[in-house]
Amino acid sequence: MSWYWNSHGLPFLPGNSFRDVTKCAFHRSQTLHYKNGFALPHRPGDEIGKDAHLSEQLLQQKINTLTLMTPDVRLEALYKMAPEEFVPAHVTLDKKVLRFYGYFQQDVLFSPDEVYRVRPVMIYYYLEDDSMLLFEPRVKNTGLLQGRLLKRQRVPHKERGDHYHYKDLNVDIDLDVYGVTFHITHCDEFTKEFMKSEGIILNDPRPMPVDPYTNGRKVPESCHITPSQFDQTHQFLTMDGKVLRFYALWDDAHRLYRETRTVIIHYYLADDTVEIREVHEQNSGRDPFPVVMCRQRLPKTLKPKPFPSCVLEVSEDEVDEYFSPTDFQVGQTMKLLSRSFLLYDFDGFTKEYFQTNHPEMEMKPIKVPKKVDIYHNRKRDVPPYNGFGSLEDSLQNCLYLIPKPPKKDVIKMLDNNLKELRYSATLNSKYPVDNSRRFILTYYLANDMISIFEKPGRNSGMIAGKFLEKMRIPKPGSTLENLDFYSPADFAIGAKVDVFGHRFVLTDADQYVLTYLESISNPLEIPSETLDSLRQKLGEGAAK
Known part of the structure; x- marks a missing residue:
């Protein structure tokens, strides 16, 4: 097993490592640098803390060896100073903007209050790419579309055919931008210093003219009068x-x-x-x-x-x-x-x-004679039903000039939605051919409407199907003043129902009819004769 050794000759073990107290840089070297004004990647020759790579150390030893050798030929050109680094214009002039202040006059047509308006603007000239931007300061409650008048772009010169340059700008001159004449009044301090450094003499600043319409809208100061003691x-x-x-x-x-x-x-x-x-x-x-x-x-x-007034x-x-x-x-x-x-x-x-x-004032009401209106006290007769539409619609035509739809019982419609009472009926007619016709009478509890459907009969010669649309059927003798419609209390077995000149006789009913009528909380709404006829008929059918 080989040991790692540090710069002091000791093995790299805990307790034998030492820190270089002379080292003051611990950052990593930059990998980008500028050459002729352009950013280029650069491989650093130093490690973290500016420690030279091993390859760089060997190269430096070779350079030191070569420097000790005396060259045979010496050229003065080798010892000249390096030229200055080139920096392009877009880097030098980046974020440097000239700002001029000016205005333009806008003609106002067909107005008795004003002839023209003076609208202030700010002209920005970007030295980076010779582009210009025109901006109008926003003022509240002017009613004008203010803000950026011209987006940043190079503006063409009207006379020369090329674009505007900062050398063409000065104070107290007219600037023609796409047919609109802007007059420059003054500029800021940076613009003055830049123009002075370029050898351009600026004209004397000119005050901004006053807009007559804006000046006329100013509220004059109130004159000083003796204040009233009343608060x-x-x-x-x-x-x-x-x-x-x-x-x-x-x-x-x-x-x-x-x-x-x-x-x-x-x-x-x-x-x-x-x-x-x-x-x-x-x-x-x-x-x-x-x-x-x-x-x-x-x-x-x-x-x-002292003289009569001519105003009201x-x-x-x-x-x-x-x-x-x-x-x-x-x-x-x-x-x-x-x-x-x-x-x-x-x-x-x-x-x-x-x-x-004011307790001293005596306030007592007096009686005044009331006007007797014969027209209002007269009884208003409702004209007879003309047969068009329902009875409620005809009554609305008599009560209002613009008829209003009759009011509906919304709670009743929600509680009795999709609830129907169905009865079997025959047609009571003087013609013998109508005795064989069978009908189904449906009563809708949501809106008290009735519909009649004729059942098809074999070889009857009658067109079966819908006999009567859904509608409310008034009882015989019902008038517009006293409307009375058919209800479940009138539908007993054997009862006769008159429907617009046709008379139907109820012969049977569904079991749900009896169940619903018995479940009604108020028994006085349904006569006992109706319930007895339904119980008798439905009981006989159950026995059969």
């Missing part, structure tokens, strides 16, 4: 949602046909505004627009004017006093916007408010 914020916080309600009669005396309408006056305590709404009545001949006056502050007295609006400076809650006295007639209103009643909250805040 409107406290009034809003304490009185929000509290409204006084008065019932009044509006007397339209200025109209050709004088009439009186019932209105409701709302007084909002939060901001002292008044609203008037008309009480809409059906078939009054008026459109359903109940707002007589929208919510606003009503002036009570105005300041005297009244500003706050022209008003001497506004209406307050104390001006609304029940039992008196008051004028609001030159219209007379007689206050005759109020609600409970209004009564409580006046008792708490």
Whole structure:
């Protein structure tokens, strides 16, 4: 067995290993290097910690031996300094960008407020590949599509035919980019230093022109006036949602046909505004627009004017006093916007408010004569059934101008889904040929509909199949005012069912019919005669 030996001549055993205290590098050498500006792979000659490979040590010994030899011929070219390493432009100018600021004017057509707009832009010039990018700063609530106007690319020069170079850019010049003229106003500090290093003298910066439309939208500062001692914020916080309600009669005396309408006056305590709404009545001949006056502050007295006004609006400076809650006295007639209103009643909250805040005011409702409407008190007769559609559909045509579908009992439909009562029936007719015809009458518990199916008979000469679609069948004598339909309580054995001029006689039933009728919680719904006839008939059939 051979032993491994370390640099000190001792066997490589625990306790005989020593660390080189002079060693200060423990990293692995780089495997890439640049040559003429291009990254190339390179095989390192050192191991971890810059320890030379064994092959490199032998090579170094050979180099040391050769250096001790004196060359016979000495050439000065061998001792010249190596040329500087070449670095390409895309490496030197990487991530170096020139930034200019400018604007362009956009014409606005068919607008009375503006003729043009001044839109600022930023021009980025990338020195790496001579490409340019145009960007417009985003401003909120402008309604314009802002952001990148031109993606990064080389922009062609309009006059020379080639592309723009940074030597063509300067301050206070026009830049034509695809038919749009941009005017450069100034640039940043890096651009100034770069242009100065390249020997380009920049022009003096120019201020950015003001956009007239944007400047006109600025809200002017409010003038300083003496603040009011009345705290409107406290009034809003304490009185929000509290409204006084008065019932009044509006007397339209200025109209050709004088009439009186019932209105409701709302007084909002939060901001002292008044609203008037008309009480809409059906078939009054008026459109359903109940707002007589929208919510606003009503002036009570105005300041005297030296000359007549040519506008309808009244500003706050022209008003001497506004209406307050104390001006609304029940039992008196008051004028609001030159219209007379007689206050005759109020609600409970209004009564409580006046008792708490204004106990000196006597608020008592007055009685007003009620209008007698002969048309509304007249009994409305329902026209007779015309035979089209069901009875419920015909009734809806009489109740509404736009018919609504009849309401359905959804819970009943869900509970009795797919539940059917089937009966056997014969046709009671004056013709002897109809006596041999057999029918199956099906009653659907979900929607109280009935369908009739004729059973095929051999050599009967009758077309068997569906005799009646699913529908609700009214009883004889049923009217639109008093609708009465057939139900399971009417289907006893031997009972006669009239179906639109045809009379059927029930002869038999399924066992499920008796089971279902006996399971009904309320026995009064089904007559005892119906149950007895079913028990007798089904009992005889079971015995047979």
